Amino acid sequence: MSAVRAVRATDYHTAGEPFRIVFEGLPPVPGDTVAERCATAIGAGGSGTAPRPGALDDVRRLLVREPRGHAGMYGGFVVPPDDDGAHFGVLFWHKDGYSTACGHGTMALGVWAVDTGRVAAPDDGDARVRIDVPSGRVTATVHRARGRTTGVTFRGVPARVGARRVPVATSLGITEVDIAHAGACYAVACARDLGLEVTRAALPSLVRAGREIRAALATHPATWHPGGPLLSGVYGVVLYEELPDTPFGPHQRNVTVFADGQVDRSPCGSGTSARLALLAEDGRLAPGEDLLHESVVGTVFTGRVVPGDPAGDGGLVTEVTGTAYRTGEHLFETDPHDALGTGFLL
Numbered sequence: 001m002s003a004v005r006a007v008r009a010t011d012y013h014t015a016g017e018p019f020r021i022v023f024e025g026l027p028p029v030p031g032d033t034v035a036e037r038c039a040t041a042i043g044a045g046g047s048g049t050a051p052r053p054g055a056l057d058d059v060r061r062l063l064v065r066e067p068r069g070h071a072g073m074y075g076g077f078v079v080p081p082d083d084d085g086a087h088f089g090v091l092f093w094h095k096d097g098y099s100t101a102c103g104h105g106t107m108a109l110g111v112w113a114v115d116t117g118r119v120a121a122p123d124d125g126d127a128r129v130r131i132d133v134p135s136g137r138v139t140a141t142v143h144r145a146r147g148r149t150t151g152v153t154f155r156g157v158p159a160r161v162g163a164r165r166v167p168v169a170t171s172l173g174i175t176e177v178d179i180a181h182a183g184a185c186y187a188v189a190c191a192r193d194l195g196l197e198v199t200r201a202a203l204p205s206l207v208r209a210g211r212e213i214r215a216a217l218a219t220h221p222a223t224w225h226p227g228g229p230l231l232s233g234v235y236g237v238v239l240y241e242e243l244p245d246t247p248f249g250p251h252q253r254n255v256t257v258f259a260d261g262q263v264d265r266s267p268c269g270s271g272t273s274a275r276l277a278l279l280a281e282d283g284r285l286a287p288g289e290d291l292l293h294e295s296v297v298g299t300v301f302t303g304r305v306v307p308g309d310p311a312g313d314g315g316l317v318t319e320v321t322g323t324a325y326r327t328g329e330h331l332f333e334t335d336p337h338d339a340l341g342t343g344f345l346l
Contacts, residue, residue: 007059007332009075010116012108014324015266015299019108020063020075025332027055033082034089038134039230041077041091041098048235049096049259058342060093065343068332071095072262076105081132087119089132095345096259100134100231101183103269107152108324110140114149115326123147135183135231151323154269155306157183158315159277163222170194170212172205177213179222182273182318184235186256187213187223191239198241198253198296203263210237210257235259238271249289250279255296266322267293267301273318276303280316293320 008024031037041060043052051057056077064073076090090109092102110129113119121127121144129140136157143151162179168187172194177187194209196202214234217223225231236258243251254275256268264271272293279285291303299322306317334341 005334007063009063009330009332010112010326011328011330012112012324012326014104014107014269015295015301015322016297017104017264017266018072018074018327019102019105019324020069020073021078021109021112022059022063022075023078026059026077026079029056029077029079029091034079034091034132035134035230037079037089038091038098038100041093046097048098048100048230048233051097060097061342062334063332064093064095065345067340067343069343071345072265074102074105076102076109082137086130086132086137087113092133094259094262096262098134099184099235099258101138101156101235101270102133103154103156103183103271103273103320104264104266104322104324105269106131106133106138106140106154106156107269107322110142110152110154111149111324112326113140114142114144133183135227138183151321153319153321155317155319156270156273159273159318160315161277161281163220166217166220166222168213168216170209170216172196172209175213177217178278179217179220179234180274180277181225181231182277183270184231185223185225185233186236186238186271186274187217187234188238188240188275188278189213191241191255194239196239198239198255200296203255203296206239206255207257207261207263210239210255211261213237214257236264236268236271238268238275240275243294246290246292249286249291250284251292251294253294253296263296265295265297266299267295269301269320269322272301272303272320276305276318277316280305
């Protein structure tokens with residue numbers, strides 16, 4: 001293990017999903033852009049879920065493993081932005097490695113930037129926090145009323161449908177899967193087609209199905225992104241079930257299984273963006289309507305499609321609104337005599 005001495009972080013949760021923001025104690029991360037720094041973090045010959053050893057990855061493992069973290073931990077390293085058009089950049093990480101997009105993390109970062117005064121915000125109104133992530137530039141609009149933050153809206157990179165009704169064999173039977181890109185690649189399947197409900201009791205089966213679907217699509221051409229291998233390959237599997245529509249639009253519950261079987265406690269920000277692109281193509285989401293998107297723990301995001309296509313290539317701009325709250329401030333340390341080193345995962 002490299003010498004990880006002291007790392008300062010602030011923890012938030014967005015709709016129940018943790019996000020650990022690391023802003024002090026990081027080793028240098030070479031690269032001219034956030035995407036290049038992400039490639040540096042992964043290392044030559046590595047992948048997003050199997051990074052190569054290095055000083056930065058020692059920090060990731062230290063913070064995501066027990067006794068300082070846990071297998072469900074998520075976080076981000078704050079790094080310089082690509083240019084002065086953004087306030088800062090971030091490298092997203094989880095127990096298995098690094099990701100190119102994270103909606104719940106972007107929401108938490110927006111609230112953190114306002115809470116810490118890094119971005120000025122009014123007592124009443126909105127503050128826009130621009131963040132460079134490996135998949136592009138995203139925005140967290142922090143909503144304020146009477147001097148406090150009341151919510152946050154994530155606008156990601158344009159979402160695009162990759163493929164529809166791809167047959168996939170699982171241990172629960174054959175199901176049809178849709179593929180969409182929204183900063184990361186998501187496979188989307190109806191849980192009930194596999195005989196499952198989106199409940200806590202069904203989580204072991206949902207995780208197994210998510211792993212099997214991700215593995216089955218490993219070489220599918222629709223998972224390839226023109227931006228290259230960093231953005232390609234299934235990152236998460238969204239397993240959803242339909243609930244009765246609200247007066248404002250569709251209502252669904254989902255669990256997103258990402259990386260190597262990690263469960264998103266929130267409704268998944270970038271996964272919600274991918275879901276919005278699919279619903280819009282199906283004609284299920286009319287202009288002005290919202291998707292009410294629940295998580296497996298009952299927390300909620302609302303998502304919508306924003307009119308217009310700034311890229312001019314068929315991508316959909318989406319917005320996802322939720323809440324994020326600070327849960328703690330930390331100065332993590334290591335003792336050179338500690339035989340556990342960067343810790344362990346159970």
